[in-house]
Amino acid sequence: MIKGLYEAHLPVKNLEVSIEFYRKLDLKFAWRDEDTAFFWLEEGKSWLGLWEGEEFQTPYHPSLRHIAFRVTYQDLKESLKWLESIQVEAVPFG
Incomplete structure (x- = not known):
């Protein structure tokens, strides 16, 4: 019955900064309003919603x-180099 992920939502401190970050990751911008923005993960299939507000203060x-974005194994092996090339600092989990 379940075919895939339709959407995911994240609280953000600063919508403008977050929009620029996801644009650097080459996600296609879908739309925004005053405190919300959406990016297509797979156009017409799934998207990521960013919500500016105090909720970003919830402990991680x-x-x-x-x-988690679906990538090939080769993409995963090259991900640190790719992030560095678009001036994104990788932060280790944990």
Whole structure:
């Protein structure tokens, strides 16, 4: 019955900074309003919602703020180099 992920939502401190970050990851911008923005993960199939608000202050736990993008194994092996090339600092889990 379940065919895939339709959407995921993340609380963010600063919507403008977050929009620029996800644009660097080459996600396609879908739309925004005053405190919300959406990016397509797979256009017409799934997207990521960013919500600016105080909720970003909730202590981090992967069950509350976690998304994982599907990539090939080769992409995974090259991910640190790719992130560095777009000026994104990788932060180790934990």
